[in-house]
Amino acid sequence: MLIAEPPSAPTERRLRLVEIDRLPRSILIGGGLVLVVVLVAILGDLLAPFPYDQQHYLDTNLPPGGPYRFGTDEYGRDVLSRVLVGSRVSLAYGVGASLLSLLIGVPLGLWAGYKGGRVDEVLMRVLDLMMSIPPLLLGLLVLAVTPPALWKTILAIAVITAPSAARIVRSVALGLKGEEFVQAAQARGESERYTVFREILPNAWPAIIVEAGLRVTFGILLGAALSFLGLGAQPPSSDWGLMISEGRASVTIAPWVSIFPGLAMLVTVIGFNLLGGGLRDALDPRIARDYLH
Incomplete structure (x- = not known):
């Protein structure tokens, strides 16, 4: 009787160490931006x-310059200080929601893809139903019934993005x-759990890493949108979306109040997108690209 010996997974299906000087430029640029x-x-x-x-009542809506490098808002608060501290909230939206959505979506996607049949069909129909609701509307539905809080916003973003992550995985x-x-x-008689998490999952990491980068950027933008609408961070928080919203009242006389947090958000999103795309190319170009097409 012939016994099948377990062949090792193809080399190109495994995570590879890449020499620093051969890394895609997008990793270096994106990684640098993300690190900053x-x-x-x-x-x-x-x-x-x-x-x-801190409010400086005699220094409201001052243009950039002097002690206020990014100017002040209508309450005399330093815009630079608020942008710097606000990065923490925006990253919490992006990174926290991304990790939580992957914790939900990756096991569901792996199990549905491996099992197939009725399990796959039922799960995909449920996910399709959730994805048919516009993300911002779903976020409004989740957050409108409870008082705003950072963890609730992160949870709402994770619930919104988990179906997409599950489908891709x-x-x-x-x-x-x-x-x-x-x-x-399977020939060795390994359990389904072993096969899914010890054989398939390690080879799915390139695609999961790409998806994580996309989820971070989406989480930052969606969190900012919810804060802009008053359902995310609340005053006096320095969340970037909230800062842009507060700057609407004085946009004609103090546009810098909204411009600088918007630029900070743009740089952050570009950094994560470049890093995710670069890691895709470095880890496994073929698999990571296949799932995107």
Whole structure:
């Protein structure tokens, strides 16, 4: 009787170490931008020239210059200090919601893709129903019935983005379950849990990393949108979306109140997008691109 020996997974299906000098330029640029944003979020209180909520009643709506490098808002608060400290809230939206959505979506997607049949069909129909609701509307429905809070906003964003993550991971699992190393695990009599989490999951990481980068940027933007509508961070928080919303009242006389947090958000989103795309190319170009097409 012939016993199938478990072939090792194809080299190109495994995470690879890449020499620094051969890394895609997008990783270096995106990683640099993300590193700066993360350091600012950690050291924001130390870097800020003023407390983010300190009001200078005689210095309202001052243009950038002097002690106020980014100007002041209608309450005399230093815009630079608020942008620096606000990075912490925006990163919490993006990173926190991304991790939570992947914790929900990855197991669902792996299981649906591997099992197939009725399990896959029922789960996908439920996810399709959730994805048919516009994200902002779903966020409004989730948050409108409870008092706003940071953790509730993160949870709402995670619930909104988890179906998309699950569908993408499912497509990767569908492509991997026919591979020889998966069939070998089945021939050895390995359990479904072992096959899914020890064989398929390690080879799905490139696509999951790309998806994580997309979820972070989406979480930052959606969190800012919810704060803009008054359902995210509440005053006197320095969340970027809330700052843009508060700047509407004086946009004609003090546009810098909204411009600087908007630019900070733009740089952060570009950084995470470049980093995610670069990691995709470095880890496994073929698999990561296949799931996007």
